[in-house]
Amino acid sequence: xxxxxxxxxxxxxxxxxxxxxxxxxxxxxxxxxxxxxxxxxxxxxxxxxxxxxxxxxxxxxxxxxxxxxxxxxxxxxxxxxxxxxxxxxxxxxxxxxxxxxxxxxxxxxxx
Amino acid sequence: xxxxxxxxxxxxxxxxxxxxxxxxxxxxxxxxxxxxxxxxxxxxxxxxxxxxxxxxxxxxxxxxxxxxxxxxxxxxxxxxxxxxxxxxxxxxxxxxxxxxxxxxxxxxxxxx
Numbered sequence: 001x002x003x004x005x006x007x008x009x010x011x012x013x014x015x016x017x018x019x020x021x022x023x024x025x026x027x028x029x030x031x032x033x034x035x036x037x038x039x040x041x042x043x044x045x046x047x048x049x050x051x052x053x054x055x056x057x058x059x060x061x062x063x064x065x066x067x068x069x070x071x072x073x074x075x076x077x078x079x080x081x082x083x084x085x086x087x088x089x090x091x092x093x094x095x096x097x098x099x100x101x102x103x104x105x106x107x108x109x110x111x
Numbered sequence: 112x113x114x115x116x117x118x119x120x121x122x123x124x125x126x127x128x129x130x131x132x133x134x135x136x137x138x139x140x141x142x143x144x145x146x147x148x149x150x151x152x153x154x155x156x157x158x159x160x161x162x163x164x165x166x167x168x169x170x171x172x173x174x175x176x177x178x179x180x181x182x183x184x185x186x187x188x189x190x191x192x193x194x195x196x197x198x199x200x201x202x203x204x205x206x207x208x209x210x211x212x213x214x215x216x217x218x219x220x221x222x223x
Binding site for chain 2 (some may be wrong): 009036089091103
């Protein structure tokens with residue numbers, strides 16, 4: 001089955017710096033990838049997604065990069081703000097609408 | 112605004128009790144999921160349902176059952192709660208077209 005891993009459990013960045021959160025996946029047939037943000041006491045919320053026919057997608061202050069060769073996904077947050085402090089999950093689709101989630105990376109923003 | 116609503120934010124139950132966690136979505140989605148979330152383990156799939164009265168086991172179904180009598184409602188049942196079922200429970204709803212999951216706010220269950 002799918003396994004999804006994150007490289008770091010906690011990431012601490014200075015306010016205003018850029019943040020990069022990484023995720024590895026194992027199923028080369030996966031074709032849809034999502035990043036979620038989970039703030040304390042809340043359920044995960046969608047940030048950005050990317051399909052396997054793309055290698056980069058940009059949103060507002062966020063960019064997702066997909067490297068299918070090494071099965072690696074990253075989320076970049078530009079000019080990180082205190083409100084970005086949260087746990088970030090990557091999710092990868094398996095068959096149909098099944099999503100497998102990574103363990104989460106906690107992003108801490110230092111003022 | 113799409114919504115997935117879980118009936119309780121916090122629950123405290125005793126060992127051996129039967130526990131019902133309710134989830135309702137207003138997006139007319141076919142697929143609904145129950146996950147539990149534990150520190151260091153991420154989100155683990157307990158059960159899912161892709162249609163009314165249909166259910167499939169996820170990765171950790173032991174000690175749980177589910178019910179989907181109506182499309183909008185997916186219930187997770189702990190037949191006899193145990194302390195190792197203390198966790199955050201998350202319900203998600205997914206459309207058939209695009210596998211983006213919409214989550215409820217979570218239920219933090221403590222079994223004492």
